[in-house]
Amino acid sequence: MKxxxxxxxxxxxxxxxxxxxxxxxxxxxxALVAVAHSLLVTAYCMLKAKRHYRDLGGDYFDTLNKxxxxxxxxxxxxxxxxxxxxxxxSS
Numbered sequence: 001m002k003x004x005x006x007x008x009x010x011x012x013x014x015x016x017x018x019x020x021x022x023x024x025x026x027x028x029x030x031a032l033v034a035v036a037h038s039l040l041v042t043a044y045c046m047l048k049a050k051r052h053y054r055d056l057g058g059d060y061f062d063t064l065n066k067x068x069x070x071x072x073x074x075x076x077x078x079x080x081x082x083x084x085x086x087x088x089x090s091s
Contacts, residue, residue: 017058
């Protein structure tokens with residue numbers, strides 16, 4: 001990633017995670033096209049706004065809609081035969 005001029009961050013980049021997320025639902029070929037589309041849109045926006053690339057990070061989708069993720073995971077565990085009670089942590 002040095003040739004892109006992107007500064008190294010310890011976070012996992014969003015594009016490979018996006019590929020894995022889409023490939024699990026749609027397949028590898030469609031995921032590849034979707035990630036290529038994301039790259040083109042990102043490059044266009046960077047050139048238009050004259051800004052550097054800023055990676056959102058691997059946890060971007062997790063923080064986008066926490067309630068929906070909680071509901072989905074509770075439903076998934078329920079299907080596996082678990083009873084789930086959620087308690088918020090103080091952090």
